[in-house]
Amino acid sequence: MIHLAKEDVRHTLGKFIVTAMGVGMLLGIVLIMMGVYRGMIVDAEVLLNDLNVDLWIVQQGTLGPFAEASRVHEDLQYTIKSLQGIDKTCAITFQNIQLPGNKGKVRAFAVGYDVYGDINPINPARLIAGRPLSSDHYEIVVTDKTGFHLHDRIKLGRHIYTVTGVTHGSVTSGGDPLVYISLKDAQELQFSYSDKRIQTDRARGIINRDAHMVNAIIARVKQGYSAVKIAANIRKWYHKSAYTRKQQRTVLTRNVVEKASKQIGLFTAILIIVATIIISLIIYTMTLEKMKEISIMKLIGLPDSMIIRMIVEETLLLGILAFMFGNIFSHIIYSKFPKRVVLEIPDAWMLFGVIMAASILASFVGVKKVINADPASAIGG
Amino acid sequence: MNNNTAIRVENLSKSFGDGDSFIEVIKNASFTINKGQLVALIAPSGGGKTTLLMMIGCVEKPSSGQIWIGSEKVFDNKWLTNQTRKIRREKIGFIFQAHYLIPFLNIINNLTLLPQANKTNEKFSKAKARELLKYFDIADKETAMPSQLSGGQNQRVAIARALVNNPQIVLADEPTAALDMQRSVDVVKILKKIAMEQKVAIVMVTHDERMLPYCDRIMKIEDKTIIFT
Numbered sequence: 001m002i003h004l005a006k007e008d009v010r011h012t013l014g015k016f017i018v019t020a021m022g023v024g025m026l027l028g029i030v031l032i033m034m035g036v037y038r039g040m041i042v043d044a045e046v047l048l049n050d051l052n053v054d055l056w057i058v059q060q061g062t063l064g065p066f067a068e069a070s071r072v073h074e075d076l077q078y079t080i081k082s083l084q085g086i087d088k089t090c091a092i093t094f095q096n097i098q099l100p101g102n103k104g105k106v107r108a109f110a111v112g113y114d115v116y117g118d119i120n121p122i123n124p125a126r127l128i129a130g131r132p133l134s135s136d137h138y139e140i141v142v143t144d145k146t147g148f149h150l151h152d153r154i155k156l157g158r159h160i161y162t163v164t165g166v167t168h169g170s171v172t173s174g175g176d177p178l179v180y181i182s183l184k185d186a187q188e189l190q191f192s193y194s195d196k197r198i199q200t201d202r203a204r205g206i207i208n209r210d211a212h213m214v215n216a217i218i219a220r221v222k223q224g225y226s227a228v229k230i231a232a233n234i235r236k237w238y239h240k241s242a243y244t245r246k247q248q249r250t251v252l253t254r255n256v257v258e259k260a261s262k263q264i265g266l267f268t269a270i271l272i273i274v275a276t277i278i279i280s281l282i283i284y285t286m287t288l289e290k291m292k293e294i295s296i297m298k299l300i301g302l303p304d305s306m307i308i309r310m311i312v313e314e315t316l317l318l319g320i321l322a323f324m325f326g327n328i329f330s331h332i333i334y335s336k337f338p339k340r341v342v343l344e345i346p347d348a349w350m351l352f353g354v355i356m357a358a359s360i361l362a363s364f365v366g367v368k369k370v371i372n373a374d375p376a377s378a379i380g381g
Numbered sequence: 382m383n384n385n386t387a388i389r390v391e392n393l394s395k396s397f398g399d400g401d402s403f404i405e406v407i408k409n410a411s412f413t414i415n416k417g418q419l420v421a422l423i424a425p426s427g428g429g430k431t432t433l434l435m436m437i438g439c440v441e442k443p444s445s446g447q448i449w450i451g452s453e454k455v456f457d458n459k460w461l462t463n464q465t466r467k468i469r470r471e472k473i474g475f476i477f478q479a480h481y482l483i484p485f486l487n488i489i490n491n492l493t494l495l496p497q498a499n500k501t502n503e504k505f506s507k508a509k510a511r512e513l514l515k516y517f518d519i520a521d522k523e524t525a526m527p528s529q530l531s532g533g534q535n536q537r538v539a540i541a542r543a544l545v546n547n548p549q550i551v552l553a554d555e556p557t558a559a560l561d562m563q564r565s566v567d568v569v570k571i572l573k574k575i576a577m578e579q580k581v582a583i584v585m586v587t588h589d590e591r592m593l594p595y596c597d598r599i600m601k602i603e604d605k606t607i608i609f610t
Contacts, residue, residue, distance in 0.1 A: 002497055
């Protein structure tokens with residue numbers, strides 16, 4: 001049994017493979033784009049999952065520190081802790097900082113927490129070297145992505161901090177590395193002013209009251225109590241916004257990641273359309289190159305079905321090969337991207353389905369050429 | 382019509398266009414070609430040779446008239462079947478100016494492609510193809526690609542392809558146009574031998590008058606009509 005597609009591909013194997021590799025690279029980029037989106041979701045939830053708290057209490061009318069500025073007094077943690085059903089609380093700050101690295105500034109997201117408090121935001125599973133913070137001052141735990149190592153000394157604000165621990169995989173939704181400092185250090189970094197400003201303020205009789213502000217109070221609920229009910233209670237009686245973990249996750253994914261995901265989704269859709277057009281053009285060109293042979297095949301009596309089968313099979317083979325090359329390509333390069341890229345098998349299968357559908361669609365242009373080919377054109381010059 | 386008739390044509394006409402662009406190429410052509418005959422078809426350039434060949438070959442639709450292939454009437458002012466391609470596949474063999482073998486198929490696959498389309502047993506069709514390759518003295522080339530063969534060898538493969546389905550007629554459109562004198566004579570002699578041995582009617586379009594002595598009959602298109610000399 002002669003398999004026309006197989007024989008034709010074998011005849012032009014090198015060209016076919018190079019073409020499939022080219023389309024594959026495009027599909028590889030599509031997979032990477034999907035991976036970037038997945039990575040963004042994973043990154044966004046790193047801190048949320050590591051903190052593992054049931055309630056987020058933030059400034060009234062705000063969505064919380066991941067979405068917008070929020071300030072509450074640190075003492076609020078004691079008030080919240082006194083509520084029925086609350087097990088543990090922690091005052092916490094979040095701020096963007098620039099760490100002075102060897103190759104210039106390293107942008108990081110600093111989490112400030114009470115070292116002696118109830119909740120430690122550093123996930124022990126992520127700690128690959130050293131220890132969590134144990135002192136109120138001048139210690140810092142960094143993520144390996146920052147490039148700093150254990151015992152490195154980093155100047156932040158007015159003081160020198162020593163790296164006491166190194167974590168792996170701690171990042172924000174934006175892909176920035178997380179670093180952890182004590183609440184007091186964080187408050188000083190965030191709210192203290194320059195010496196001149198302090199002098200001026202003192203002369204004016206202004207006292208810096210911001211030094212005891214934090215961005216949020218986080219809390220864990222005792223077993224058997226409803227975080228939803230406690231959150232409602234806090235909103236009603238304490239004039240604060242309170243979110244459950246599910247609500248805070250929604251804030252993160254909807255408000256912070258949604259636009260980025262839409263953007264990536266649009267890019268992905270455009271790339272798939274471009275890949276379909278490219279496959280169509282390749283198949284059209286491949287069919288055009290064979291028009292003489294196709295006319296002869298029709299003239300000597302070969303049924304259209306045999307010729308169409310050849311075109312469709314070649315298109316599908318091109319799609320399958322391109323998909324395979326795309327996967328190989330994306331797996332080779334994904335670790336080189338600065339942001340987390342999560343390649344998931346269901347995404348790859350979804351792309352496979354889309355590419356198969358696109359290939360069938362693309363084969364129509366070749367099939368149309370076959371149907372319209374004039375067998376009489378095989379005769380004569 | 383006797384059993385020996387391979388092609389019969391009655392009052393066949395073909396014209397193109399209408400009004401000022403109306404051109405009549407063949408007018409009321411009537412002839413019969415018997416099995417075993419090698420017939421040369423000659424005409425000046427643009428005289429309608431290829432058009433006549435295409436009409437007999439069920440490729441070009443005539444304007445009017447009747448055509449029989451063997452005992453089967455295939456055209457009577459309209460095609461009597463909507464499967465003209467099946468008729469071509471089963472009853473007609475084609476040879477072209479150039480070999481026009483499928484470049485991505487090796488020689489044996491070029492020969493067995495048509496039988497495969499006819500759903501002929503693969504073993505049987507390969508045996509037939511090998512028999513033809515042996516007949517044309519190129520049995521050792523069955524796994525070669527057309528690009529690896531000389532022009533003459535490829536033309537012999539093309540003739541073998543035209544015969545592989547045991548056609549009733551073979552239509553050859555200037556099969557020697559791309560060959561030198563000696564090879565042209567060889568090809569025409571082969572066609573003559575095939576016509577006689579396999580009882581096939583062969584219509585060969587040619588410009589080369591040196592090939593005419595090898596043919597049984599010469600069919601000439603002159604002023605749109607067919608003349609046998």
